[in-house]
Amino acid sequence: MSLSIDGLSLSINGRTILDQVDLKVADGQRVGLIGSSGSGKSMIARSVLGTAPLTASLSGSILVDGFQILGSDDRSLADLRGSRMGMIFQNPSTALNPVKKIYSQVELPLRRHYRLSAQERRRRVMEILSQVGLDAELAGSYPHELSGGQQQRAAIATALVTKPRLILADEPTTALDAITQRQIVDLLVSLVDQSGASLLFITHDFSVLARVADYCYILDAGRVVESGQTQSILRNPSSPQGRTLVTAAKELTLSADGGKHEDD
Ligand SMILES: Nc1ncnc2c1ncn2[C@@H]1O[C@H](COP(=O)(O)OP(=O)(O)OP(=O)(O)O)[C@@H](O)[C@H]1O
Numbered sequence: 001m002s003l004s005i006d007g008l009s010l011s012i013n014g015r016t017i018l019d020q021v022d023l024k025v026a027d028g029q030r031v032g033l034i035g036s037s038g039s040g041k042s043m044i045a046r047s048v049l050g051t052a053p054l055t056a057s058l059s060g061s062i063l064v065d066g067f068q069i070l071g072s073d074d075r076s077l078a079d080l081r082g083s084r085m086g087m088i089f090q091n092p093s094t095a096l097n098p099v100k101k102i103y104s105q106v107e108l109p110l111r112r113h114y115r116l117s118a119q120e121r122r123r124r125v126m127e128i129l130s131q132v133g134l135d136a137e138l139a140g141s142y143p144h145e146l147s148g149g150q151q152q153r154a155a156i157a158t159a160l161v162t163k164p165r166l167i168l169a170d171e172p173t174t175a176l177d178a179i180t181q182r183q184i185v186d187l188l189v190s191l192v193d194q195s196g197a198s199l200l201f202i203t204h205d206f207s208v209l210a211r212v213a214d215y216c217y218i219l220d221a222g223r224v225v226e227s228g229q230t231q232s233i234l235r236n237p238s239s240p241q242g243r244t245l246v247t248a249a250k251e252l253t254l255s256a257d258g259g260k261h262e263d264d
Pocket residue numbers: 012017035036037038039040041042043044053204
């Protein structure tokens with residue numbers, strides 16, 4: 001499912017938060033949105049989902065598969081979110097309901113948005129749990145009984161159980177350790193590729209982004225300051241913000257390698 005954002009501006013109480021943002025995700029494409037903290041990345045995701053703060057005033061256009069999000073009624077937006085768009089957030093422990101077992105959380109979007117028998121729902125829930133690498137017996141667990149990585153797998157299962165055609169992932173690995181981070185990123189990429197869905201992946205870390213997206217947009221203070229092929233931006237960023245983010249990713253990689261460099 002394609003996403004086309006054109007001239008999106010958003011302000012709250014007269015303060016500009018997004019300024020004429022243009023961003024495209026083609027059907028089946030994986031695109032990255034990268035920027036420092038507070039640059040407006042989550043506000044773009046919230047605008048696409050139709051969940052920007054009530055005090056926000058928005059202008060421009062957001063088309064999801066040709067459907068105009070801006071100005072749409074709550075009912076249509078809720079239907080779109082529940083069935084055709086999937087959202088994965090940074091912190092799985094806040095995305096999951098602490099008093100509900102994993103099975104019923106993953107099942108909920110199916111109950112809400114599809115007319116399926118209990119048996120059909122069960123088949124789909126167990127299928128997606130297996131695809132995200134969670135043992136069937138964990139379906140009966142509460143979120144606090146799972147590790148951070150398992151919680152994020154459960155959150156991914158909840159987001160993907162309805163087979164959405166557009167997935168928004170907002171820093172889905174930031175709360176995880178480096179090894180789990182890599183496993184979750186690779187899992188997400190393989191699930192997205194298998195399903196043929198489109199992905200907008202939000203991060204502040206180029207080393208994560210490079211594993212996910214061939215094309216990316218750099219956001220700074222609510223404006224897109226650079227966009228292009230991820231590898232070419234990594235080699236030769238043209239904006240000062242791009243240079244800062246690329247340098248930070250290289251320093252992180254170097255310290256993770258104990259100071260070794262690719263060319264060593
Ligand atoms: N409900 C709100 N009311 C007013 N301002 C808000 C609200 N939510 C976010 N903002 C402001 O909007 C700007 C963009 O925030 P946003 O969360 O989109 O940034 P971000 O790039 O996702 O940051 P991070 O990487 O830290 O999550 C920030 O200056 C933030 O303070």
